[in-house]
Structures are given as structure tokens and as C-alpha cells.
Amino acid sequence: MTERERQHKQVLREFDNRRLENAKTHKLRQQEIYKLLPEIEQIDNQLNLDGVSLIRNMFNQLDNREQYQQQTNNLILQKKALLVENGYSRNYLEPIYNCKPCKDSGFIDNQRCNCFKQSLINLAYKQSNLDNLLATENFTSFDFSLYSPEVIPEIGKSPRQQIKYIHDNAVLFIEDFKHTYNNMIFLGKTGLGKTFLCNCIAKELLDKGHTVLYLSSSQLFKLLEQARFDKENLTSNSRNILQAIYDSELLIIDDLGVEAMTTFVPTDLFNIINTRHLNHLPTIISTNIDINDWAKLYSERIASRFIGNYVLYRFIGMDIRLYKKYGTNI
The missing domain is CATH 3.40.50.300 (P-loop containing nucleotide triphosphate hydrolases)
Incomplete structure (x- = not known):
């Protein structure tokens, strides 16, 4: 394995750990809010049910995407309003990413994201x-x-x-x-x-x-x-x-x-x-x-x-x- 390959492998591990840590933080936030505001948990459950219902209807050739989208938007707005009313950021329960364009995968359309390239450069500097x-x-x-x-x-x-x-x-x-x-x-x-x-x-x-x-x-x-x-x-x-x-x-x-x-x-x-x-x-x-x-x-x-x-x-x-x-x- 060459030095470049070792560095690439190490950065991939760092991105894996980053995603795990962010997912853990997101889960803790979710548990915190559900305990404090159970109505938000109800909204999330309804969003999940609506999503399953949409997929089932699409299999049955029933196209109700427009209705689903409108209902989803209304539920999300209710959720964000509840968060703000209780002193939280409206995006507090959004997935957490260090790099939103690639969602911390390091790649966009099978091409290295700029964040991944910079991580390789930073590691190369260090080593x-x-x-x-x-x-x-x-x-x-x-x-x-x-x-x-x-x-x-x-x-x-x-x-x-x-x-x-x-x-x-x-x-x-x-x-x-x-x-x-x-x-x-x-x-x-x-x-x-x-x-x-x-x-x-x-x-x-x-x-x-x-x-x-x-x-x-x-x-x-x-x-x-x-x-x-x-x-x-x-x-x-x-x-x-x-x-x-x-x-x-x-x-x-x-x-x-x-x-x-x-x-x-x-x-x-x-x-x-x-x-x-x-x-x-x-x-x-x-x-x-x-x-x-x-x-x-x-x-x-x-x-x-x-x-x-x-x-x-x-x-x-x-x-x-x-x-x-x-x-x-x-």
C-alpha cells in the first residue's frame, strides 16, 4: 500500500467516524425533544406513516404525491414552529453534517467532494x-x-x-x-x-x-x-x-x-x-x-x-x- 493509499484509507475512516458521531448527536437531540415536546414525536411518526402510505399507493399506481407533499410541508412547519416557541433553533432536529453538499460521505456523484480533498491535504501536511x-x-x-x-x-x-x-x-x-x-x-x-x-x-x-x-x-x-x-x-x-x-x-x-x-x-x-x-x-x-x-x-x-x-x-x-x-x- 502506497502512502497516498494509506492517507486515503485514513481519511475514509475519519469520515466514517464523523458520520457516526453526528448521528449519535442527532439521536440524543431527538430523545431530548421527544421527552420535552411529545407532540413533535407524534409529528415525526405521522411523517413516517405518510411516507409508507405514499410508497404503497405508488405500487398500486395511485399518484397522490402532490397531496403528500402539501401535508408533509404543513407537518414540518408545525414541527419547526414548536421548536422555536420552546427556545430551540428551527433546524435543531435536522440531520447534522460537517459538509452539507456531500452529507459527510466525502463524495458527490462519485467524485471527491472539496471537503474530502482538503482533508487529504491536511493529513498530508501533518504527515x-x-x-x-x-x-x-x-x-x-x-x-x-x-x-x-x-x-x-x-x-x-x-x-x-x-x-x-x-x-x-x-x-x-x-x-x-x-x-x-x-x-x-x-x-x-x-x-x-x-x-x-x-x-x-x-x-x-x-x-x-x-x-x-x-x-x-x-x-x-x-x-x-x-x-x-x-x-x-x-x-x-x-x-x-x-x-x-x-x-x-x-x-x-x-x-x-x-x-x-x-x-x-x-x-x-x-x-x-x-x-x-x-x-x-x-x-x-x-x-x-x-x-x-x-x-x-x-x-x-x-x-x-x-x-x-x-x-x-x-x-x-x-x-x-x-x-x-x-x-x-x-
């Missing part, structure tokens, strides 16, 4: 590990002015020109996501916006209904270590994340290189990037490890996969966190 960050770290708050416009002679570009180039390619990555398989590596020193741009991409894709999993490299390899040595104590959420590493539509590994290095890290990393590559599932990796050190730190075959299957985007300039704090690049 992406980015739920809180994306409210502030997104394309609407992306600020090019934080990057210096001064050209770096040995590169021939300014940090601002370079970040605009990377930004535009990130937008293309999102636009082509459904139809084109691409992987990206964001390479650069700390504080240049690599993680921020990862979060921008994640938010856009989550809002479009795609499954995204974000993990720092420390989180990733710690989880894999637990799965290897302490599997029986894994929580259900951890098990879901482990599966999502391999089947989420986008995996983001942030800060590759800061993890505690063990003999298992190169093998685990290769299995992840290779499995996802074989299944054409995109991966974005951010790192400050220079390309010349990939083979030395991990392995030749990992360096080969990175060079052959990923597009490298190099972030340049000075630490923008310092710029935000002190108002200057130092």
Missing part, C-alpha cells in the same frame, strides 16, 4: 513533518532582496541572480511534477536558503494533493537505525514514515552530511535513492558537502547516482540569517 513550518516558509514569503546583487568575480554571477535561477527551476519542477521525473540537490553553505526552498516546494505540492515526506538526515538515519535494532518498539507513525521514505511522491532529505556516520549510512542511503530512482519517485536533497567529497564520505556508487540522476543547484553568497539579524552580510 510531511512540515505542518507548522509551511505557514511561514513558502513562495509568498520568498525574499530575493536578502541576497546580494554584487557579482562574485570567480563565479560571474551575483547571489541574487543565482537564487532567481534556482527559484525559477524550482517552480518548473513543481509545474512538471506530474509528468516529469526529476531529482534535485541543493548544495551550499549553511544559511543560504536551501531548507527554505525545500519547504516552499513541499507546500506547493502538498496543496496540489501530492504526498511529500520531509526528514532531516539525522531523523532519517536515526529512524532507520531504530528499525534495524529496535523494530518491536517502533510506533505506528514511525512505521508509516519508514514506508513513506520509499513510496511518497516526493522525499526531501535535508542537511545530508550532518547525520552521525555509521557503517550502515552509505548502504541505507543507496537503497533509498536507488529504490526511488527505479520507481521514478523524485527526491530532493540539501547538503553542504561538496561534490568532491561525496564518494569519500559515502561511496562511489552513491556519488555516481547523485551525478547521473540529480540536477545540482549551487547556492552562493553570505549567510542570510546573519543578514536578517544584523542587517548586513558579514
